[in-house]
Amino acid sequence: xxxxxxxxxxxxxxxxxxxxxxxxxxxxxxxxxxxxxxxxxxxxxxxxxxxxxxxxxxxxxxxxxxxxxxxxxxxxxxxxxxxxxxxxxxxxxxxxxxxxxxxxxxxxxxxxxxxxxxxxxxxxxxxxxxxxxxxxxxxxxxxxxxxxxxxxxxxxxxxxxxxxxxxxxxxxxxxxxxxxxxxxxxxxxxxxxxxxxxxxxxxxxxxxxxxxxxxxxxxxxxxxxxxxxxxxxxxxxxxxxxxxxxxxxxxxxxxxxxxxxxxxxxxxxxxxxxxxxxxxxxxxxxxxxxxxxxxxxxxxxxxxxxxxx
Amino acid sequence: xxxxxxxxxxxxxxxxxxxxxxxxxxxxxxxxxxxxxxxxxxxxxxxxxxxxxxxxxxxxxxxxxxxxxxxxxxxxxxxxxxxxxxxxxxxxxxxxxxxxxxxxxxxxxxxxxxxxxxxxxxxxxxxxxxxxxxxxxxxxxxxxxxxxxxxxxxxxxxxxxxxxxxxxxxxxxxxxxxxxxxxxxxxxxxxxxxxxxxxxxxxxxxxxxxxxxxxxxxxxxxxxxxxxxxxxxxxxxxxxxxxxxxxxxxxxxxxxxxxxxxxxxxxxxx
Numbered sequence: 001x002x003x004x005x006x007x008x009x010x011x012x013x014x015x016x017x018x019x020x021x022x023x024x025x026x027x028x029x030x031x032x033x034x035x036x037x038x039x040x041x042x043x044x045x046x047x048x049x050x051x052x053x054x055x056x057x058x059x060x061x062x063x064x065x066x067x068x069x070x071x072x073x074x075x076x077x078x079x080x081x082x083x084x085x086x087x088x089x090x091x092x093x094x095x096x097x098x099x100x101x102x103x104x105x106x107x108x109x110x111x112x113x114x115x116x117x118x119x120x121x122x123x124x125x126x127x128x129x130x131x132x133x134x135x136x137x138x139x140x141x142x143x144x145x146x147x148x149x150x151x152x153x154x155x156x157x158x159x160x161x162x163x164x165x166x167x168x169x170x171x172x173x174x175x176x177x178x179x180x181x182x183x184x185x186x187x188x189x190x191x192x193x194x195x196x197x198x199x200x201x202x203x204x205x206x207x208x209x210x211x212x213x214x215x216x217x218x219x220x221x222x223x224x225x226x227x228x229x230x231x232x233x234x235x236x237x238x239x240x241x242x243x244x245x246x247x248x249x250x251x252x253x254x255x256x257x258x259x260x261x262x263x264x265x266x267x268x269x270x271x272x273x274x275x276x277x278x279x280x281x282x283x284x285x286x287x288x289x290x291x292x293x294x295x296x297x298x299x300x301x302x303x304x305x306x307x308x309x
Numbered sequence: 310x311x312x313x314x315x316x317x318x319x320x321x322x323x324x325x326x327x328x329x330x331x332x333x334x335x336x337x338x339x340x341x342x343x344x345x346x347x348x349x350x351x352x353x354x355x356x357x358x359x360x361x362x363x364x365x366x367x368x369x370x371x372x373x374x375x376x377x378x379x380x381x382x383x384x385x386x387x388x389x390x391x392x393x394x395x396x397x398x399x400x401x402x403x404x405x406x407x408x409x410x411x412x413x414x415x416x417x418x419x420x421x422x423x424x425x426x427x428x429x430x431x432x433x434x435x436x437x438x439x440x441x442x443x444x445x446x447x448x449x450x451x452x453x454x455x456x457x458x459x460x461x462x463x464x465x466x467x468x469x470x471x472x473x474x475x476x477x478x479x480x481x482x483x484x485x486x487x488x489x490x491x492x493x494x495x496x497x498x499x500x501x502x503x504x505x506x507x508x509x510x511x512x513x514x515x516x517x518x519x520x521x522x523x524x525x526x527x528x529x530x531x532x533x534x535x536x537x538x539x540x541x542x543x544x545x546x547x548x549x550x551x552x553x554x555x556x557x558x559x560x561x562x563x564x565x566x567x568x569x570x571x572x573x574x575x576x577x578x579x
Contacts, residue, residue, distance in 0.1 A: 053465070059427075059429045059463065060432035062432060066417055067432075069439075087425060090419055090422045096411070
């Protein structure tokens with residue numbers, strides 16, 4: 001257990017911005033929640049406070065990109081994705097503006113703050129917009145490496161991170177490529193697929209299953225759009241049953257995306273473990289995860305059920 | 310000045326022809342805003358049509374993107390792309406669609422969802438200031454468009470960052486698709502509203518070339534605030550049966566109406 005991904009993002013972007021004056025960070029009165037205060041203090045000329053105005057933050061970023069900056073708009077995922085959805089669609093994706101949307105405290109990170117602060121629709125919404133990529137890093141090291149990859153990426157990207165500290169999955173030397181999934185375990189019985197914070201649960205479930213004699217392939221689909229069909233197809237050549245675990249509404253997220261990929265392949269079964277189409281029970285993000293079955297035990301239970309079928 | 314006025318009439322004729330040929334378009338607002346666009350593209354803005362991505366160019370954003378026809382005719386006339394492409398407007402697989410699209414050389418961004426342009430233009434102006442580049446950022450908004458809340462987010466930010474290199478024009482033709490702006494959603498005293506947001510506000514006859522140009526060079530001298538120019542215009546300007554007639558917000562003329570309009574604008578196709 002280390003520090004939140006948003007913290008390592010802000011440290012990485014500060015370090016990179018010191019070397020690259022074209023990096024511009026924008027925030028929406030969110031420097032505390034993004035943990036970007038040090039950046040604002042150290043590089044005021046590369047920082048823009050937009051205030052509580054998400055639509056304007058994306059529009060201003062599109063203008064900054066037009067003039068040659070590499071803008072990173074940072075704010076809570078719930079507001080950035082939905083309040084400024086049309087600006088993301090038109091000013092960024094349609095216009096192919098080189099702007100990165102850094103969405104923090106995604107999913108149910110804000111726990112008991114309720115549905116206003118949950119972003120369980122962002123992937124569904126953005127996946128239907130052409131020409132924007134969607135990335136969910138799963139741990140600190142991957143966040144650092146994908147943040148560095150983003151700098152080389154021309155065009156709009158939505159990167160969503162959680163609020164809390166997450167356990168380490170990767171180690172120094174592991175490599176990541178935007179658009180390319182990482183296979184963490186290989187097994188021939190079943191596939192378990194996650195993105196963002198659920199990857200750790202998938203991996204833990206895979207380890208426990210292994211000790212019980214069930215061999216799972218576990219994959220981290222950090223890039224949800226464009227979906228890595230090649231890796232998924234290489235998995236489904238070996239295993240015909242997949243469980244997709246995600247911190248998103250059951251409607252339109254990673255599970256839906258993978259289900260549609262195999263909608264005409266009757267040999268592949270996709271089971272979705274996601275959050276139901278309802279407003280969440282009051283609780284911390286851990287409690288919400290547990291309540292709706294985003295847990296190691298429930299993944300294992302579902303694996304066993306699926307294997308009996 | 311006379312050559313600019315002539316140019317505006319020529320552009321009006323071209324855009325009418327283009328709308329007729331493409332069988333789609335927004336006549337009224339394109340005709341009301343023609344003089345402003347001609348003033349910007351033939352006098353005020355520092356641009357290089359041979360090098361549309363020239364780093365130091367002034368930028369223009371058409372926030373009221375539905376009035377793209379006049380802008381397309383101007384970009385073609387200035388040499389950003391071949392004039393023959395204008396004949397493909399709204400046709401199958403054309404790059405010229407009913408709203409600005411930045412696949413077209415000279416078009417900075419895609420626009421047409423109202424209420425977006427002022428933020429983008431503010432971002433350009435802010436970026437130019439941060440880079441210490443002498444670049445002016447221009448945006449043309451509609452008056453009906455002022456009901457979009459995002460405009461007021463941008464108005465606040467532009468003033469906060471003292472973007473005196475930002476010039477925002479409102480094509481104040483008093484009409485929007487459902488009727489007069491005051492009947493649909495009262496705009497009231499726009500000058501007072503923008504002044505309260507900290508803007509330098511001026512008001513002109515937006516169909517008077519001399520006023521448009523003289524006002525710009527005056528406004529540019531006022532430092533420390535973004536500039537809002539309320540350009541009072543006539544919707545459908547130049548074609549008597551279209552003027553101040555909300556029916557022509559969009560719509561395609563018949564062949565007879567086209568010919569009548571072209572006659573009023575001083576002759577046949579240019």
